[in-house]
Amino acid sequence: MVRPHPERRPRSARLLAGLAVGAVLLAGCGAPDAPTPRFSGDFTEFPLSAGAQLIAPPEEPPPATETSACAAHASLRPGTPSLGGTLGDIRARGTVVVAVDQNTNLFSFRDPTTGALTGFGVDLAREVARDLLGDPTKVEFRPLGTDDGAEMLAHRDADMVVRPAALPCEAPQGLAFSTVYLEASRRLVVRHGSGISEPADLARRRVCTHHDPASVSALSRIAPKATxxxxxxxxxxxxxxxxxxxxxxxGAAVLAGLVAQDPNLEIVGPETDSAEYAIGVAPGNDDLVRFVNGTLERLRTDGTWTVLYDRWLSSLGPAPGPPVPQYQD
Structure with missing residues (x-):
């Protein structure tokens, strides 16, 4: 009896099966997978921001003082606008060029919805344009770096500088200033429940401030044992x-913008000495300084200053009233 021959698979099927087995063998003989990279650290320590500097407290802190020894900052008295000079150049151009910091919330920042520059300092610049050119929108804003803007003024890249940096006791070279348009008490921003309520609580703690001389000097004075x-x-x-x-x-005036960005923060501490803010102009442009001071005088007397304060800085407390101008002539 002849047994039937078992059914054979087609040659093509047998060939495919062989190729599959070969592929598996080749994969097993190939180069091993790259090892999983090893990471060191637990990511609990974030790097400090670019340009940050840690300043250790002195071994023997100087005697504490309650107020700053700075003299009042005086400027030029408002005068009759000239037809030529810097004012004439601005009128011929048709815009006031103003250098501003563009990321300080509530002072000069871009509205996240519209992308437009806005804030207390921006509104001040627009009021100057209103008086000089008859239109508050005729302002060209240019970004200001981390310096004081003196180089931009020297190269005529800007007519004015409006930045949220307090005036130092000694006016920096390369800048002339308007009268003080804002005076704010130096206080602290902390997390809710931090246990910090006054400068004395900052001993052996780390405190942040802007690197401008006025801010660093003031913090060293009110919290001499802080880093x-x-x-x-x-x-x-x-x-x-x-x-x-x-x-x-x-800090001072800028604290309003910080707490507005984070509901977990609060402003605390008694009012220590005050920070003063003024508009910067290139030296020698006395006609522009006098004109800006005329605008600031109008804002003080017609109530516009209080409107702007209530719009942007009310978290610092009720409007204290505009600072009284000091004139040198």
């Missing part, structure tokens, strides 16, 4: 506090 983190941008202070790299932020 200072000096940064080129106030938003760097906000990030450092949120990442728990510092225990507090020390």
């Amino acid at each position: 200072i983190l000096a940064v080129p941008d106030w938003d760097d202070c906000l990030m450092a506090l949120q990442q728990r790299q510092v225990d507090a932020i020390a």
Whole structure:
């Protein structure tokens, strides 16, 4: 009896099966997979922002003083606008060119919805344009870096500088100033429940402030035992506090914009000495200085200053009234 031959698979099927087995063998003999990279650290320590500087407290802190020794800042008295000079150049151009910091919330920042520059300082610049050119929108804003803007003024890249940096006791070279348009008490921003309520609580803690001389000097004076983190941008202070790299932020008018960005923060501390803010102009442009001071005088007397304060800085407290101008002539 002849047994039937078992059914054979087609040659093509047998060939495909062989190729599959070969592929598996080749894969097994190939180069091994790259090892999973190893990471060191647990990512609990964030790097400090670019340009940040840590300033250790002195071994023997100087005697504490309650107020700043700065003399009142005086400027030129408002005068009759000239037809030529800097004012004539601006009128011929048709716009006022103003250098501003563009990321300080509530002072000069871009509205996240419209992208337009807005804030207390921006509104001041627009009021100058209103008086000089008859239209508050005729302002060309140019970004200001981390310096004081003196180089931009020297190269005629801007007519004015409006920045949220307090005036130092000694006016920096390369800048002339308007009368003081804002005076605010230096206080602290901390996290809710931090246990910090006054400068005395900052001993052996790390505190952030702007790297401008006036801010660093004031913090060294009111908290001589604190370690200072000096940064080129106030938003760097906000990030450092949120990442728990510092225990507090020390400042003045800019604190309103910081707490507005984070509901977990609050302004605390008694009012220490005051920070003063003025508009910067290139030296020698006396006609522009006098004109700007005329606009600031109008804002003080017609109520516009209080309107702007209530719009942008009310979290600092009720409007204290505009600072009384000091004139040198």
